Amino acid sequence: MSAYTHSASFEGADARLVDVQVQIAGGTPAFSVVGLADKAVAESRERVRAAFAAIGLSLPGQRLIVNLAPADRPKEGAHFDLPIAIGILIAMGVLPPEAGSEYLAMGELGLDGSISPAPGALPAAMLAVEQETGFICAHDSGPEAAWAGGELAILAPASLIQLINHFKGGQALARPQPGDLVEGPGFRDMRDVRGQETAKRALEIAMAGGHNILFIGPPGSGKSMLAERAPGLLPPLSAKELLEISTVQSVAGLLERGELSRTRPFRAPHHSASMAAMVGGGTRVRPGEASLAHNGVLFLDELPEFHPQVLDSLRQPLETGEIAVARANARITFPARFQLIAAMNPCRCGWAGADGRACARGKNCAESYQARISGPMMDRIDLQIEVPPVTPSDLALPPAHEGTAQIAARVAQARGVQEERGGLNARLSGEALDRIAEPDAAGRELLSRAAEAMGLTARSYHRVLRTARTIADLDGADGVRRIHIAEALSARRNTRPSSPAPGWKAGDGETEKLLRHSTLR
Template sequence: MLTKVFGSAVFGVDATTITVEVNIDKGIGYHLVGLPDNAIKESSYRIAAALKNNGYELPGKKITINMAPADLRKEGSAYDLTLAIGILVASGQLKSEEVDKYMIMGELSLDGSLQPIKGALSIAIKAKEEGFKGFFLPKINAKEAAIVSDLEVYGVENVLEVIDFFNGKGNLVPTIVNTREEFYKTLDFPEFDFAEVRGQESIKRCMEIAAAGGHNIVLIGPPGSGKTMLAKRLPSILPPMTLKEALETTKIHSVAGKVKVAGLMNQRPFRNPHHSASSTALVGGGSYPQPGEISLAHNGVLFLDELPEFKREVLEVMRQPLEDREVTISRSKFTITYPSSFMLVASMNPSPGGYFNDPEAPVTSTPAEMNRYLSKISGPLLDRIDIHIEVTPVPFEKLSDTRNGESSVDIRNRVTKARELQSKRFETFEHLHYNAQMTTKHIREYCKLDETSLNLLKTAMERLNLSARAYDRILKVSRTIADLEGTDTVNSSHISEAIQYRSLDREGWLG
């Protein structure tokens, strides 16, 4: 007897429907075709034990299974439940004309219980697009898939629940999620709050500007000055995610199997890879393609601590994603594009010893060591970082102050208002939403300077030996400072403040 059931393969961040054809005929054998990997080939052992332990059996006949399209490689153990249901129907142990109306996915344990799968949200979206009535999957993934409306999502704990459903038994009900209620859960109590930070008022101001304009930022300071602490609090002052952004972010984390809380992600991600990370770990890819750290940080923050300690070739692969807001991975057999629109926050010591420019500590690094250390960061990469700010240690008087500083919620309110101004300004542009994304053409149009401001900028560039690449960055940051004040024009005070945020362009740093 021939039967068809349906599963799905996740390729990149999108799903492709897989038709599983099961034919049972005279003879003995188990033949699985359609480019399955080893995990799928081993499924027969898991399926046999799971069915046996729940009162069913693998028929002792010739079982031929084709996974179409046959030229697309299938991977992972999530097809166990799909194959098991197909075998039961083809062998007459499960009689149902409804099986082909549902998407079915799940990894089986030997006792018939189901283990979580990756990409549940992508699969649910595809199931709805192709008109499936419902989706069976492990219960732990049900809330994530139920974000998709107009699709019956059944979270099951054991293969027996699926069998009983198609046999008209049991009381399995679909999982219902109020997407908007999940999305609009209060965000007024962030895990890391700027109110807890003592001192560092100038750095807080700088990070508020970075958040308001979506600017990439690098923090330069000696060990223990608070660089990591400040970076961890940046997501708390970014504007709340839109529903579209939340869906995009959840989809990527779902594909990677990294959805920590069931349901829709409503907080911006913060990714902090170790400096030993490979280029594949950072941008994604591999023999079985997976999104990397820059895609997991989509719509959030990517924090690179100790920036010069990263391998130079690893940092260089970030140049294209920082510019294009997406990363394309090309191999001989496939090409995948992952979204990667994130804010880059980096931190670094000012020298190998860590205490350059600190009057309280001796300089232990030679000029040659300094140049070698700082040269690990290429000019093209620095071209994509708008703000450089020096972080100095906090004096004891401020550390011992028991008063709380300004809360992240208050700062976020100002940031959100500035972003709203930018959204309105750039509403006619499809891929331009905030100041950091402006090109030279947009800078000339929206950052016009009067004579006083222009002379100030000219004087600063000459006296501080600022590089040419600093010019556009200063104008972008000035535009954001003006937006925080709610003014349409960029004036000399905005230029003056923005000039302070180009430390690495000055003579004595990178030359």
């Protein structure tokens, strides 16, 4: 006898339909699972056998074959336990055929017949909506699956016997309600940051336009304080953004009790993180920190301490907004449209150039330390801000009159203008950049001269234009003027040409003169 049901495999944050085909045939008793299944799927034979015994059933004493189709697509995870069990129960005549044909199922079986939640319930439920079927999952996965849509028929039994009783008419399973929509943890207020007005202004610009930013300063200057307060400046997630990041979190198994958060993600991995931890991968490919920061902030503290290869692996997502993990038999793509905030000391000892202090390791310490960050990586950071030490007089000042709420209001207003134009300034390119960020004549002249003096690459040139457009939006200006170009250039003063432009001399002060004169209105 044959039977079938449906389940899902995962490619990145997307669910793909899998048909679970079951056949009971004559021959020597055996239980085989085929279809390019990994070890966790192969072990489902023993979990299914034990779960059946726990509810008083035994597997038929015949040859039992389970095929996961399409057979050439890798199948990973214990969530195939439940659909395999449903298929066998249909083949045995315990469940009606519609329990398989009209539902997509996923869940891990316990040895006592209980059904445990498995990662990926939300994208799997969304796949069920696309396929116009119902969805069967573990009881604890029900609130998460309910977010897929109000019309989706969802069964969320706690055990295999509950599912059987539902289809037999002995126990009706109610549709689970979506989990709570929470605001997430509160973020600290910008009023706590004393002094550092230049750095706070740069952070406001970065948040308003979605730009990447790097803080460079000695220990204790407030770099991490500024970064930790950045998410509070961002508006809540839109419905589309909320669905995107919740899908990634579901695949990673981070959604608890089906709760979704309107607060943008803030991920701060330790500098010992591996490449797989940062961009995703591993034996069973899972999203990394960059994908978990999708539509939010990725904070890299002590930037040069990260392995250079790990940092360079972020170059692609910083440009494209996605990460492609290539394997011999698959290519898996995760979304990774994050905003990078980084912090670093000027040298390994941390005090080079601070209050006239000399570096304890010699004059080449700062140069060798900063060289751990590749030029192409630095080129992708729009704002590179020096954060000087906080003086005792700064600490004695009263709290700033402007806090997170006031700055966030300006950020939201600037972002609203950009969304009406079609997207954040940091993502402008091509014709849109030429049309929206075209500077006036004075600004164009300043940018041209500064590009030669500072040795800006084509990418840096365009990033200056994007930053200037954001500054203009914060000022409420219709066009990009010289003063906006000047402020955008001043935020890249740490940029130096890898091969100096003709006539450029280190320390000749030409760039400083350009920027100083350009700030005069």
